[in-house]
Amino acid sequence: xxxxxxxxxxxxxxxxxxxxxxxxxxxxxxxxxxxxxxxxxxxxxxxxxxxxxxxxxxxxxxxxxxxxxxxxxxxxxxxxxxxxxxxxxxxxxxxxxxxxxxxxxxxxxxxxxxxxxxxxxxxxxxxxxxxxxxxxx
Amino acid sequence: xxxxxxxxxxxxxxxxxxxxxxxxxxxxxxxxxxxxxxxxxxxxxxxxxxxxxxxxxxxxxxxxxxxxxxxxxxxxxxxxxxxxxxxxxxxxxxxxxxxxxxxxxxxxxxxxxxxxxxxxxxxxxxxxxxxxxxxxxxxxxxxxxxxxxxxxxxxxxxxxxxxxxxxxxxxxxxxxxxxxxxxxxxxxxxxxxxxxxxxxxxxxxx
Numbered sequence: 001x002x003x004x005x006x007x008x009x010x011x012x013x014x015x016x017x018x019x020x021x022x023x024x025x026x027x028x029x030x031x032x033x034x035x036x037x038x039x040x041x042x043x044x045x046x047x048x049x050x051x052x053x054x055x056x057x058x059x060x061x062x063x064x065x066x067x068x069x070x071x072x073x074x075x076x077x078x079x080x081x082x083x084x085x086x087x088x089x090x091x092x093x094x095x096x097x098x099x100x101x102x103x104x105x106x107x108x109x110x111x112x113x114x115x116x117x118x119x120x121x122x123x124x125x126x127x128x129x130x131x132x133x134x135x136x137x
Numbered sequence: 138x139x140x141x142x143x144x145x146x147x148x149x150x151x152x153x154x155x156x157x158x159x160x161x162x163x164x165x166x167x168x169x170x171x172x173x174x175x176x177x178x179x180x181x182x183x184x185x186x187x188x189x190x191x192x193x194x195x196x197x198x199x200x201x202x203x204x205x206x207x208x209x210x211x212x213x214x215x216x217x218x219x220x221x222x223x224x225x226x227x228x229x230x231x232x233x234x235x236x237x238x239x240x241x242x243x244x245x246x247x248x249x250x251x252x253x254x255x256x257x258x259x260x261x262x263x264x265x266x267x268x269x270x271x272x273x274x275x276x277x278x279x280x281x282x283x284x285x286x287x288x289x290x291x292x293x294x295x296x297x298x299x300x301x302x303x304x305x306x307x308x309x310x311x312x313x314x315x316x317x318x319x320x321x322x323x324x325x326x327x328x329x330x331x332x333x334x335x336x337x338x339x340x341x342x343x
Binding site: 002005006008009010012013016017019020021023024025026029030033037110111112114115 | 216219220223224226227230231236237238239240241242243244246247249250253254257261264327328331332334335338
């Protein structure tokens with residue numbers, strides 16, 4: 001056995017794993033990413049619910065998740081939008097009669113905005129990911 | 138008894154009876170055996186003069202060898218593939234004009250890390266253990282399965298290396314060569330090249 005080449009193979013593996021963990025993060029980063037994904041899904045679900053409930057109506061100044069009818073209420077949420085709103089992580093903002101914005105604080109804004117299902121979101125203040133929607137009016 | 142065993146037994150008895158090798162070969166060819174089969178059957182016995190024919194060592198095939206070498210081969214394949222894949226993801230992430238990773242890439246990278254963390258130590262342990270056995274008993278170098286897995290690994294490593302160079306050259310000629318692409322080509326070339334060099338040394342022992 002060529003010990004130098006065998007050691008080189010081992011070194012390549014160690015460098016790959018070390019660099020991978022350094023660049024992408026370990027279990028802690030992964031847990032934070034999952035939390036971020038849940039929050040972004042909550043934003044999407046809430047935006048869909050608002051679009052459903054206020055499709056042609058004028059948007060309210062403030063909104064609560066409980067105020068939706070059954071037909072528009074988001075169902076399979078992993079993280080309740082109302083919990084996020086109560087914790088100050090998720091905010092709704094009425095921009096005009098038929099335009100609104102929902103922002104959510106995330107751990108890693110860059111990675112959130114790079115991920116395909118949330119690519120229509122933009123960077124908001126204080127590391128928040130924001131989704132802006134226009135209603136038909 | 139199989140036909141090969143019949144042939145081997147016939148050659149042994151003919152040598153025992155003191156018949157010269159060319160004569161044995163001739164009668165076997167006349168009987169319908171191919172020249173290759175005859176040569177193989179005769180080469181199984183050493184030409185050392187002795188009271189009885191002296192058998193030459195033969196390649197051996199065992200279920201244990203299949204288990205060990207197939208597992209080593211698969212572990213190496215998993216580790217090598219994921220090292221390359223993880224390298225690609227790291228390059229995409231770190232390249233200056235990169236937008237950064239997304240959730241999918243981060244998840245893929247961690248999956249690859251998990252695969253490497255399991256497959257690479259398994260491969261290393263199996264390889265070191267097997268090399269110790271080979272050092273203690275060089276007769277084990279005659280394992281047919283060891284030879285096959287060595288040459289299949291060499292073939293795959295060589296093919297990957299060649300295809301990598303072709304793709305790189307094609308991209309260069311088509312004016313599509315980017316920094317990220319070159320980095321990926323280098324990763325594939327390094328991994329396949331090191332594996333090829335490592336296993337090429339194994340062929341020295343047959």
